[in-house]
Amino acid sequence: xxxxxxxxxxxxxxxxxxxxxxxxxxxxxxxxxxxxxxxxxxxxxxxxxxxxxxxxxxxxxxxxxxxxxxxxxxxxxxxxxxxxxxxxxxxxxxxxxxxxxxxxxxxxxxxxxxxxxxxxxxxxxxxxxxxxxxxxxxxxxxxxxxxxxxxxxxxxxxxxxxxxxxxxxxxxxxxxxxxxxxxxxxxxxxxxxxxxxxxxxxxxxxxxxxxxxxxxxxxxxxxxxxxxxxxxxxxxxxxxxxxxxxxxxxxxxxxxxxxxxxxxxxxxxxxxxxxxxxxxxxxxxxxxxxxxxxxxxxxxxxxxxxxxxxxxxxxxxxxxxxxxxxxxxxxxxxxxxxxxxxxxxxxxxxxxxxxxxxxxxxxxxxxxxxxxxxxxxxxxxxxxxxxxxx
Numbered sequence: 001x002x003x004x005x006x007x008x009x010x011x012x013x014x015x016x017x018x019x020x021x022x023x024x025x026x027x028x029x030x031x032x033x034x035x036x037x038x039x040x041x042x043x044x045x046x047x048x049x050x051x052x053x054x055x056x057x058x059x060x061x062x063x064x065x066x067x068x069x070x071x072x073x074x075x076x077x078x079x080x081x082x083x084x085x086x087x088x089x090x091x092x093x094x095x096x097x098x099x100x101x102x103x104x105x106x107x108x109x110x111x112x113x114x115x116x117x118x119x120x121x122x123x124x125x126x127x128x129x130x131x132x133x134x135x136x137x138x139x140x141x142x143x144x145x146x147x148x149x150x151x152x153x154x155x156x157x158x159x160x161x162x163x164x165x166x167x168x169x170x171x172x173x174x175x176x177x178x179x180x181x182x183x184x185x186x187x188x189x190x191x192x193x194x195x196x197x198x199x200x201x202x203x204x205x206x207x208x209x210x211x212x213x214x215x216x217x218x219x220x221x222x223x224x225x226x227x228x229x230x231x232x233x234x235x236x237x238x239x240x241x242x243x244x245x246x247x248x249x250x251x252x253x254x255x256x257x258x259x260x261x262x263x264x265x266x267x268x269x270x271x272x273x274x275x276x277x278x279x280x281x282x283x284x285x286x287x288x289x290x291x292x293x294x295x296x297x298x299x300x301x302x303x304x305x306x307x308x309x310x311x312x313x314x315x316x317x318x319x320x321x322x323x324x325x326x327x328x329x330x331x332x333x334x335x336x337x338x339x340x341x342x343x344x345x346x347x348x349x350x351x352x353x354x355x356x357x358x359x360x361x362x363x364x365x366x367x368x369x370x371x372x373x374x375x376x377x378x379x380x381x382x383x384x385x386x387x388x389x390x
Contacts, residue, residue, distance in 0.1 A: 001034025002375070005042040007345060008361055012039065017351040020377035025347060035380070040355040040372050041364060044345050045107035046304035047334035050202075050235055050263050050288025051097075053111040053130060053140070054123040055079070058293045059096040060088055065298060072175060072206050076148055079295035080118065090126035097292060098134050101302035103382040105354035105371045110141040110202065110288070110338055112172055115163050116148035117155040128167050137376060137389065141338055143202045145172035150189055151180040157189045164197040173203035176215055183218060191222050200231030202263070205239070208271060212239025213251055220258040229259030233337060235288070237262045240278070241271030248274055249281065256282035261337050264329075265290040266311035268299075275315050279325065286337045287311055287329035304330040305356070305368045312365060320362035327361050351378035 002015040007025075014031045016024040057063055067078040101109065114123045124144065131140040144163035150156045150173075160171055171194045176186035194201050205215055216234055223232045240248050240262065255262065261284035264273050278285050289307050292300035305327075311317075312326040335343040342350055355373040358364035374382035381388055 001031045002042075003031055003034050003036045004028050004039055005037045005355065006039050006359075007042055010360070015042070015351075015353075017378040020351055020379075022345070022347055022349050022351050035373070037355050037372070041358045041360070042345060043105070043354045043356065043361075043364065044331055044335075044343060045352045045354060046105045046330055047286075047338060047340070048101060048106050048109040048289050048302065048304055048307075048330070049286040049334035049337055050265060050290055051101070051109050051111050051302070052113075052291055052294065053094040053097055053109075053127050054090045054113045055294040055296065056093050056097045056292050057082075057086075057295070058093055058100065060086075060093065063295070066295065072179060075296050076179075079147070082295040083119075090123055091129050094127055094130040095133065097302060098130060098138060098140075099387050101289075101304075102134075102138055102374065103371070103385055103387040104301070104303040104305070105374045105382075106138070106302065106304055107352055107374075107376055108139045108141075108335065108338055108340055108343075110143060110170075112143045112145040112202070112204075113163075113168065114147040115144050115156060115159050116146060116153045117159070118148070118153075121159060121163055121166065124163050124166065124168060137381060139338075139340075141170070142168045143170040143172040144168040145204070146174055146190075149174060149179040150186055151182050157193070160190070161193045161196070164193065164199055170194075170200045170202050171197070173201065175205060175207050176218075177211060178207040183215060187218060187222050191226055191228075194228065194231075195226050200228060200233075202233045202235055204235050206236055206270070208238045208242040210239075210243060210247070212237075213243050213247060216240070216251060216260075217254060220254050220260045223260050224258045232259070233261040233263055233286075235263040236267065236270065237264070237273045238267070238270045240273040245274075245277075249277065252278050252281035252283050259284075261286060263288050263337075264311060265307065266314040272314045275311070275325065275329070276322065284333060284337060285329060286334040287326070288334070303368065305364060308365045309368055320360065323362040323365045327365050352376050
């Protein structure tokens with residue numbers, strides 16, 4: 001029994017749990033045993049829709065950013081140098097990050113994993129090992145991600161196909177024009193693999209302006225042609241925030257009609273997609289943390305309430321209903337994108353939840369209080385921001 005819990009709708013209940021599931025929401029005060037939450041706000045598990053478990057350097061001595069410039073190509077090259085010099089395997093640093101994000105209440109995530117002709121499938125194997133190790137604690141969906149491009153990294157197309165055969169859940173892509181200089185060739189390759197293997201796609205798109213928007217529309221057209229509605233996402237999609245309102249609005253209607261979702265992490269410098277407008281037009285918009293303490297960024301902590309605050313701050317969300325949108329991006333919307341069927345606080349649902357000292361969802365996003373408890377299948381797995389398991 002988890003006593004005296006405040007649900008997101010403001011009502012208070014004692015949460016009765018049996019065999020890892022919620023079996024009843026009882027009136028407060030009748031039970032005397034179990035854990036007293038003291039009126040803390042109970043949230044469903046946080047969901048990270050875009051993380052890079054294989055890239056993180058978390059737990060290692062500080063490594064300064066080595067990129068010579070600010071382009072994506074500059075950062076790719078810098079990362080190659082960092083990973084060539086590292087001696088600690090990705091299984092160790094990836095596990096470090098999993099522990100940290102679970103302690104903050106994330107129990108589901110989508111991790112992009114680098115695949116190229118230098119790495120081969122090494123990083124995939126590392127994160128498959130991490131996924132297996134923590135399978136009772138967190139679900140990890142894996143995207144086979146061509147971080148170095150496809151045309152620029154000969155042999156990567158075959159590796160992406162093999163990555164899905166060996167356990168990756170989706171196919172990724174990266175700036176078909178900005179990196180590969182070949183829109184049709186890049187999209188032909190990744191959509192063919194997705195269709196062959198019966199999986200979805202999640203494509204990084206940093207290219208901005210009208211050129212970036214044209215790539216988004218091309219992705220939407222391929223999605224419709226391949227019957228992949230609801231199975232394709234464009235991550236970052238800076239172009240939607242760097243074109244005219246009219247152009248972005250027309251694109252939103254296309255995205256909604258073709259079922260292409262948009263992921264935003266609330267970028268510090270890049271143009272952020274117009275989240276509220278996209279949602280108003282029926283586009284699925286979800287959130288993720290992106291890079292965490294790696295060769296791309298020294299920032300990030302994997303706390304999705306913190307990320308919701310960043311999204312709200314960048315989007316100029318001032319009202320409670322807007323802050324709730326940021327919260328939904330890292331809970332229900334991300335859960336839908338990951339295809340989580342058994343998700344949410346309800347009788348009969350899994351006893352997976354997060355307790356925070358806040359009076360409302362809006363306050364939880366704005367204040368990002370330390371997680372009082374994180375519960376998985378009725379078992380306390382973290383307390384006061386500290387993982388209770390090895």
